[in-house]
Amino acid sequence: MIRLQKDTAKDLIGLHGWMGVALGLLLYVVILTGTLAVFEQELATWANPLPEPVPTAFPKGIGPVLNDIYQRNDPAYGDEVFVFPAADGRLRALFHTHIESDEGHGVEKGVLALIDPTTLTVVDEREGEVEALFHESSSTVLTDFLVDLHVRLLLPGQWGLLLTGILGFAMLAAAVTGFVIHRHLFKDMFTLRKRGDSVLTARDAHVVAGTWNLPFAFMLAFTGAFFSFGGAIGLPAIAYVAFGGDVDTVTEEVLTPPIPTDESPAPLYDLEAIFDDARQRTGLELTGLQILHWGRADASVQMSMQTAEGKLLPDHLLYQGATGEFLGVKPSLGQEPSLGGDLAGLMSPLHFGNFAGLLSKIVWFAFGFASAYVTLSGLRLWTARRRDAPGWAWLEKLTGWVGYGLPAGLALTAAIFLTAGTELSLVFFAAAGLLALPAFWLESDRYSSLNRYLLAVLLLLLPLVRWLSGGPLGWSTLPGVLAVDLVFLLAGCGCLLSIRRKPVTPETLRLAESV
Amino acid sequence: MVFANWRWPRIFLVGPLVFLSTFLTVCGASVYLPAGPARIDNVAIPLVLFPAIWALLFFYSYLDSRLIRAYTVVLLVLGANLALVLLHISGGSQ
Numbered sequence: 001m002i003r004l005q006k007d008t009a010k011d012l013i014g015l016h017g018w019m020g021v022a023l024g025l026l027l028y029v030v031i032l033t034g035t036l037a038v039f040e041q042e043l044a045t046w047a048n049p050l051p052e053p054v055p056t057a058f059p060k061g062i063g064p065v066l067n068d069i070y071q072r073n074d075p076a077y078g079d080e081v082f083v084f085p086a087a088d089g090r091l092r093a094l095f096h097t098h099i100e101s102d103e104g105h106g107v108e109k110g111v112l113a114l115i116d117p118t119t120l121t122v123v124d125e126r127e128g129e130v131e132a133l134f135h136e137s138s139s140t141v142l143t144d145f146l147v148d149l150h151v152r153l154l155l156p157g158q159w160g161l162l163l164t165g166i167l168g169f170a171m172l173a174a175a176v177t178g179f180v181i182h183r184h185l186f187k188d189m190f191t192l193r194k195r196g197d198s199v200l201t202a203r204d205a206h207v208v209a210g211t212w213n214l215p216f217a218f219m220l221a222f223t224g225a226f227f228s229f230g231g232a233i234g235l236p237a238i239a240y241v242a243f244g245g246d247v248d249t250v251t252e253e254v255l256t257p258p259i260p261t262d263e264s265p266a267p268l269y270d271l272e273a274i275f276d277d278a279r280q281r282t283g284l285e286l287t288g289l290q291i292l293h294w295g296r297a298d299a300s301v302q303m304s305m306q307t308a309e310g311k312l313l314p315d316h317l318l319y320q321g322a323t324g325e326f327l328g329v330k331p332s333l334g335q336e337p338s339l340g341g342d343l344a345g346l347m348s349p350l351h352f353g354n355f356a357g358l359l360s361k362i363v364w365f366a367f368g369f370a371s372a373y374v375t376l377s378g379l380r381l382w383t384a385r386r387r388d389a390p391g392w393a394w395l396e397k398l399t400g401w402v403g404y405g406l407p408a409g410l411a412l413t414a415a416i417f418l419t420a421g422t423e424l425s426l427v428f429f430a431a432a433g434l435l436a437l438p439a440f441w442l443e444s445d446r447y448s449s450l451n452r453y454l455l456a457v458l459l460l461l462l463p464l465v466r467w468l469s470g471g472p473l474g475w476s477t478l479p480g481v482l483a484v485d486l487v488f489l490l491a492g493c494g495c496l497l498s499i500r501r502k503p504v505t506p507e508t509l510r511l512a513e514s515v
Numbered sequence: 516m517v518f519a520n521w522r523w524p525r526i527f528l529v530g531p532l533v534f535l536s537t538f539l540t541v542c543g544a545s546v547y548l549p550a551g552p553a554r555i556d557n558v559a560i561p562l563v564l565f566p567a568i569w570a571l572l573f574f575y576s577y578l579d580s581r582l583i584r585a586y587t588v589v590l591l592v593l594g595a596n597l598a599l600v601l602l603h604i605s606g607g608s609q
Binding site: 011012238239241333338344 | 538541542543545546550551552553554555556557558559560561562563565566567569570573574577578580600603604606
C-alpha cells in the first residue's frame with residue numbers, strides 16, 4: 001500500500017488523467033503500431049514472401065555475389081559496405097562513399113542491391129544518393145510504413161522523433177503516477193469482479209491490465225524516449241559537448257576498427273573463408289556485415305553474429321580485410337567492453353523484445369497490446385463520464401475513430417497495398433478520412449461499433465486478399481505466412497465475438513470512472 | 516493542490532524549463548563523467564539516463580508545493596550545467 005498525502009494523491013491522479021487525455025490518442029497510435037511492429041519480420045514475410053523459407057540470413061555463396069557487385073561498380077563505393085537482412089529475409093547490400101554535393105554539403109552516394117538469399121541472385125540494384133535509394137528500393141514497404149508510423153508518426157525529418165520522444169516522456173509520467181496512485185497495488189492486480197456489477201467490471205479491467213502492465217509500460221516508455229530523443233537531439237548534442245565540437249573525427253576514432261591507415265591497393269581476402277571462420281569460432285550464424293575500405297590494404301571485415309544462448313547482446317567479430325587475419329571480438333558499441341556500451345546496447349532488446357525468438361516477441365506483443373488497451377479504456381472511461389459536459393463529446397468520437405479506426409485503417413491499407421501496391425501514406429490517410437465520415441451522423445457508441453465491425457471484417461478478409469493477389473497457399477512451403485493468416489482470422493473472430501457480448505453502456509463507464 | 520494557484524508558471528516549469536534543464540544536465544554530465552576504456556561512457560551513460568533525469572526533475576517540480584523553491588532548484592541545475600558546458604566548449608575550441 002502506498003500512502004500519500006491527500007493533496008499529493010489528488011495532484012497525481014489529475015496528472016495521470018490529464019496526461020492521458022492530452023496525449024493519449026497519439027500515445028495509443030505509437031503503442032499499437034509498436035505492438036504490431038514486434039512482428040515486423042513475420043508481417044513483412046507475409047506481405048511479400050520469398051519462394052521458400054530462409055534458413056540463415058547469410059547463406060553460403062553470398063561472398064562471390066558481394067564481390068561481383070563491388071567489381072561492376074565504382075571502386076570508391078567500397079569505402080563503406082553494409083550488408084544486412086531486410087525484415088522479409090532478403091539481403092540489402094549498400095556500397096557507398098561520402099562525397100561533397102554541388103551545393104557544397106556532404107552526401108552519401110553509392111549502390112544499393114537487393115539479394116534473394118534463396119537463389120543468390122541480385123533482384124534489384126540502383127545507384128544514387130543513399131537516402132533516396134532506401135525509399136526507392138524496398139521489398140518491405142508495408143512494414144516500413146508501419147515502423148515509420150510508430151517511430152515518426154509519418155512526420156518529416158526530426159519532428160517525428162521529437163514528438164514520439166515527448167510521448168515517451170508522457171507515458172513514463174503516466175506509468176509512474178499509475179504506480180503511485182494505487183493505494184492497494186497488489187489487491188488491484190487481482191480484483192476483477194466478473195460476475196458482479198458491470199460498472200465495477202469496466203473499471204476493474206482497466207485497473208488490472210494497468211497494474212500488471214506497469215513495469216513493462218515503464219520500460220517501454222524509458223527505452224522509447226531514449227531512442228527518440230537520443231537519436232533526434234541527445235546524441236548529436238552530447239557528442240558535440242563531450243568531444244569539444246570535433247564530432248566526426250572522434251566518432252571515427254572511437255567507432256572504426258583500430259587498423260592503421262594504409263591506402264595502397266590490395267584485394268579483399270576470400271569472404272567465404274572469413275565467414276566460415278567466424279561460424280566455426282562462435283558456432284553461430286551471421287546477422288550483419290560491415291566492410292570498410294574494400295580494395296585497400298587497411299580494409300576491415302566486421303560481422304555481427306546471432307546472440308549466443310543466455311546472452312542479451314550479440315558479439316561482433318573483426319578481421320583484417322586484406323589478409324583474413326582474425327583481430328578479435330568487439331562489443332556492440334566501442335572498441336572495448338564498457339558500462340556505457342552495455343547500457344546503450346541493452347536498450348535495443350528491451351524495447352524490441354527480440355532477444356529470445358518467438359517467445360519473447362509473443363510476451364512483448366501481449367504486454368504492448370495490454371498497454372494499448374489501458375490507454376484506450378482509460379480514455380473511454382474519462383470521456384464517458386464527461387460526455388454531457390460541453391466540448392467532451394467530440395473527444396469521445398475521436399477516441400472511437402482512433403481507437404478502432406486506426407487498426408481498421410491499417411488493415412484496409414494492407415489490403416489495398418496487396419492488391420494495388422500504391423503509395424501507402426496516401427492510402428492510409430484516405431482510409432482514415434473515409435472512416436471518420438460516419439462520425440458526423442452517428443452517435444458515439446454506434447460509431448465505435450461500426451468501426452469495430454469494419455475491423456473484424458477486414459481482418460477476416462486479409463488472408464483471402466493476400467491469396468487472391470498471388471500469395472502462396474500451401475502450409476508445407478511457407479508455414480510462417482499461413483500462421484499470420486490464422487492469427488488474422490482468429491483476431492477477426494475475436495473482434496466479432498467481443499462486439500456480440502453485452503455492450504458496456506455509457507452509463508456503466510460513467511459510473512465506473514467515478515468509483 | 517499544486518495547480519490551484521499559479522497554473523501557467525507551474526506548467527512552464529514542468530514543461531519547457533524541466534526539459535531544457537534535463538537536456539543541459541546530460542550535456543554537462545558528458546564533461547565530468549570519465550570516458551572509460553572504450554571512450555564512450557561519458558556519452559552513452561548520460562544518454563541512457565536522459566529519461567530518468569527528466570522524470571526526477573519533472574515529478575519534483577510538479578509536486579513541490581512551493582513554486583519559488585521549485586523554480587530555484589530547476590534554474591540552479593540548469594545554470595550550473597549551462598556554465599559547465601559553455602566553459603568546456605570555449606576551452607576546447609581554443
